[in-house]
Amino acid sequence: xxxARVADSLYWLGRYIERAEHLSRLSSVMLNATLDxxxxxxxxxxIALAAVGEPGDGAGVASYEAARALVLNRQDPNSVVSSLAxxxxxxxxxxxxxxxxxxxxxxxxxxxxxxxxxxKEFKDASSTFLHDVxxxxxxxxxxxxxxMSHGESWxxxxxxxxxxxxxxxxxxxxxxxxxxxxxxxxxxxVALVSVLRMACALEPYLRVYTAEIEPRHILEFLVFDxxxxxxxxxxxxxxxxxxxxxxxxxxxxxxxxxxxxxGRLKARLEYADVDELEAVGAGPLLTTVVNECARIHxxxxxxxxxxxxxxxxxx
Amino acid sequence: MAAKTQTLxxxxxxxxxxxxxxxxxxxxxxxTPQGDVRRHYDPLHARMSTLGAEELAGRQRTLxxxxxxxxxxxxxxxxxxxxxxxxxxxxxxxIIPAAEWSKIEAGLTQRLQALNLFLADIYGDQQILMDxxxxxxxxxxxxxYRREMQHLYVPHKAYANVCGSDLIRQQNGEFAVLEDNLRxxxxxxxxxxxxxxAKRTFPGTYRAAGVRPVERYPDLLLSTLKSMAAGWRAEPQxxxxxxxVYNSAYYEHAYLARLxxxxxxxxxxxxxxxxxxxxxxxxxxRRVDVIYRRVDDDFIDPLTFRxxxxxxxxxxxxxxxxxxxxxxxxxxxxxxxxxAVYAYVPDIIRYYLDQDPILPxxxxxxxxxxxxxxHVLGNxxxxxxxxxxxxxxxxxxxxxxxxxxERDDFAKAIKADPENYIAQPTIQLSTAPCxxxxxxxxxxxxxxxxxxxxxxxxxxxxxxxRVALKRGSLVVNSSQGGGSKDTWVLAEENGxxxxxxxxxxSARS
Numbered sequence: 035x036x037x038a039r040v041a042d043s044l045y046w047l048g049r050y051i052e053r054a055e056h057l058s059r060l061s062s063v064m065l066n067a068t069l070d071x072x073x074x075x076x077x078x079x080x081i082a083l084a085a086v087g088e089p090g091d092g093a094g095v096a097s098y099e100a101a102r103a104l105v106l107n108r109q110d111p112n113s114v115v116s117s118l119a120x121x122x123x124x125x126x127x128x129x130x131x132x133x134x135x136x137x138x139x140x141x142x143x144x145x146x147x148x149x150x151x152x153x154k155e156f157k158d159a160s161s162t163f164l165h166d167v168x169x170x171x172x173x174x175x176x177x178x179x180x181x182m183s184h185g186e187s188w189x190x191x192x193x194x195x196x197x198x199x200x201x202x203x204x205x206x207x208x209x210x211x212x213x214x215x216x217x218x219x220x221x222x223x224v225a226l227v228s229v230l231r232m233a234c235a236l237e238p239y240l241r242v243y244t245a246e247i248e249p250r251h252i253l254e255f256l257v258f259d260x261x262x263x264x265x266x267x268x269x270x271x272x273x274x275x276x277x278x279x280x281x282x283x284x285x286x287x288x289x290x291x292x293x294x295x296x297g298r299l300k301a302r303l304e305y306a307d308v309d310e311l312e313a314v315g316a317g318p319l320l321t322t323v324v325n326e327c328a329r330i331h332x333x334x335x336x337x338x339x340x341x342x343x344x345x346x347x348x349x
Numbered sequence: 350m351a352a353k354t355q356t357l358x359x360x361x362x363x364x365x366x367x368x369x370x371x372x373x374x375x376x377x378x379x380x381t382p383q384g385d386v387r388r389h390y391d392p393l394h395a396r397m398s399t400l401g402a403e404e405l406a407g408r409q410r411t412l413x414x415x416x417x418x419x420x421x422x423x424x425x426x427x428x429x430x431x432x433x434x435x436x437x438x439x440x441x442x443x444i445i446p447a448a449e450w451s452k453i454e455a456g457l458t459q460r461l462q463a464l465n466l467f468l469a470d471i472y473g474d475q476q477i478l479m480d481x482x483x484x485x486x487x488x489x490x491x492x493x494y495r496r497e498m499q500h501l502y503v504p505h506k507a508y509a510n511v512c513g514s515d516l517i518r519q520q521n522g523e524f525a526v527l528e529d530n531l532r533x534x535x536x537x538x539x540x541x542x543x544x545x546x547a548k549r550t551f552p553g554t555y556r557a558a559g560v561r562p563v564e565r566y567p568d569l570l571l572s573t574l575k576s577m578a579a580g581w582r583a584e585p586q587x588x589x590x591x592x593x594v595y596n597s598a599y600y601e602h603a604y605l606a607r608l609x610x611x612x613x614x615x616x617x618x619x620x621x622x623x624x625x626x627x628x629x630x631x632x633x634x635r636r637v638d639v640i641y642r643r644v645d646d647d648f649i650d651p652l653t654f655r656x657x658x659x660x661x662x663x664x665x666x667x668x669x670x671x672x673x674x675x676x677x678x679x680x681x682x683x684x685x686x687x688x689a690v691y692a693y694v695p696d697i698i699r700y701y702l703d704q705d706p707i708l709p710x711x712x713x714x715x716x717x718x719x720x721x722x723x724h725v726l727g728n729x730x731x732x733x734x735x736x737x738x739x740x741x742x743x744x745x746x747x748x749x750x751x752x753x754x755e756r757d758d759f760a761k762a763i764k765a766d767p768e769n770y771i772a773q774p775t776i777q778l779s780t781a782p783c784x785x786x787x788x789x790x791x792x793x794x795x796x797x798x799x800x801x802x803x804x805x806x807x808x809x810x811x812x813x814x815r816v817a818l819k820r821g822s823l824v825v826n827s828s829q830g831g832g833s834k835d836t837w838v839l840a841e842e843n844g845x846x847x848x849x850x851x852x853x854x855s856a857r858s
Binding site: 041123138341343 | 418594599603613615620629630
């Protein structure tokens with residue numbers, strides 16, 4: 035039994051955590067790529083900026099400033115610090131639902147990125163700063179995993195994490211590979227490695243495909259891999275699994291619940307393959323993923339949070 | 350490890366302060382006026398003397414950091430911006446010997462029993478008003494009096510289920526009641542957090558002293574709340590109602606809900622249907638039986654009280670009237686902790702219990718009485734004048750510390766609305782040693798114990814000791830720059846005062 039408002043907060047807590055981690059990683063890769071004064075480096079920067087929705091014009095992108103703003107700008111609702119502030123705000127709203135161990139990790143991280151010294155720390159050693167933010171987020175997830183009961187609270191948070199992840203990875207792949215064959219796709223080796231790093235996928239990728247960095251393999255890995263936790267298929271399977279468990283507790287009506295939408299998306303990804311993607315381009319499938327995620331999101335609200343009261347009055 | 354010899358050399362009473370600890374005229378919790386250490390403070394004093402300034406500062410930092418990390422913060426309104434701060438916490442516990450505590454315990458139990466009987470009476474047949482013990486208009490005209498509560502059944506006559514009375518120790522060493530808080534008293538989470546911190550800061554001293562535990566408070570609170578619905582529900586669903594995350598005491602609301610294992614709800618989570626209260630869960634509506642509300646009377650139900658409130662639930666009060674839910678504390682308890690009614694509490698105790706009050710009141714002048722008003726106006730430089738309806742240290746004149754202009758302005762305000770003011774002599778709160786900027790100095794403290802009342806009345810053996818951190822200041826409210834410290838109630842008189850750290854636990858509890 036859990037309050038609807040609490041479920042909502044936990045779901046958003048998960049989403050903001052995942053968003054903060056993804057943004058930190060994009061910034062980190064972007065800063066790293068600029069160390070090489072090459073065409074490839076500039077391409078990586080453009081990919082990162084496009085993936086967060088910044089219109090990079092390519093000409094003289096001051097990537098340090100861009101990264102700094104992406105991480106520390108409190109005015110920008112999509113920065114790392116804003117995402118962490120919202121995650122923490124949501125956690126505070128449901129402070130009674132998460133363990134002290136998990137809360138302390140998040141609160142500590144929040145205090146770190148909002149500290150007046152944070153700007154200086156970022157300036158002095160941005161890669162260390164970002165590395166630590168990502169590591170702290172992993173600690174939070176680890177603390178949540180090992181200390182919280184894997185019941186409803188935890189499931190709503192995990193649902194948020196995987197919903198966000200599926201959409202962020204889709205967005206990243208759209209930026210790199212969704213264009214029609216006529217457009218120039220990303221094929222530069224350095225840029226492709228950067229893409230893998232942005233998805234935290236380089237090492238797991240190498241173990242499967244060795245150091246042959248091919249767009250086709252990257253797509254296959256990040257969309258269809260069954261075991262890699264940041265592939266779209268994996269995230270979708272997680273979404274389906276958590277929703278199925280959550281929906282069991284709701285006395286189901288005739289609605290097409292979110293678990294059915296998730297199940298359908300999961301099946302779609304299980305039975306598609308990379309040849310199909312190459313034939314028509316990755317665009318349509320990635321668009322489907324993003325749209326379906328939006329529908330699942332709405333269905334979650336209708337089922338668990340903002341349901342009409344008439345249907346749930348006690349007999 | 351080399352000892353910090355410079356702090357031990359010469360060994361005055363408290364080495365690191367270089368004998369600068371000057372308690373002044375007030376009663377000091379640690380030292381007698383002759384400068385001897387009170388026996389129940391011996392173990393702590395000994396420990397303090399062996400720790401150097403750096404060591405103490407380090408422990409203080411660890412303590413503050415752990416509070417910040419846990420999010421034990423409160424919100425300060427006003428000034429330029431609203432910020433979240435930790436309530437400053439002092440690492441030295443305040444120690445109360447067993448005999449003193451048993452008097453406090455008896456006094457508070459007596460007082461709360463009388464006040465609950467008083468509430469049951471004025472919301473019932475009003476016998477005490479008819480007998481002229483308390484002026485009728487004082488009660489019925491008070492803004493905190495709730496006509497809606499008239500003739501409403503409250504189980505066990507327990508109107509105030511949670512009470513946090515403010516006590517002070519006077520110059521003669523006796524405790525007296527300064528204020529009863531019967532509405533939505535807060536601070537109990539600090540009592541628990543301070544205890545947790547003190548155990549880590551002075552583990553050996555804690556063990557040796559034989560301190561009574563406070564950790565049972567959450568489950569005692571839960572059983573108190575459940576006892577309010579036990580008559581009609583076998584397993585009552587209890588919830589904590591909070592105004593939300595922006596409330597200054599939100600941390601405490603979440604803390605209590607977490608430790609009781611009950612949902613923390615906001616008004617928007619509640620739905621009243623056919624006079625039953627439900628909460629919106631992910632799996633549909635679920636019945637609520639007991640609401641421990643941390644929302645003021647005015648805001649709990651826009652249909653009955655303030656219409657512009659979005660913090661409560663529409664229809665809640667009707668459900669309460671219908672006996673389908675219990676609201677704790679009951680609405681309308683504020684009339685019994687009104688600063689003007691306060692003056693009558695000793696009479697109230699005599700009236701209902703036929704006993705003399707165990708804990709005295711502070712002498713109080715009611716400006717509503719013309720003769721007392723004249724006396725107060727003529728002696729404004731001697732008195733503390735308080736607005737009856739205000740709390741938190743606002744709307745208050747501390748005569749001896751105010752300028753002539755402030756006193757003149759306040760006199761005008763009093764004359765304009767005498768019924769709204771009471772005056773009390775300036776009382777020297779007792780002092781206790783605190784770590785201030787690396788030195789041990791005396792600061793004024795009060796004492797807020799917490800009393801639970803349902804089927805039974807229970808005084809938790811501990812309290813929040815609030816500290817006025819500014820030198821010489823008597824204002825301990827956290828909104829006015831106050832801090833807090835842990836309070837150790839000893840299990841046995843001088844139990845281990847001379848034991849040098851023998852590792853036996855609390856003697857009995």
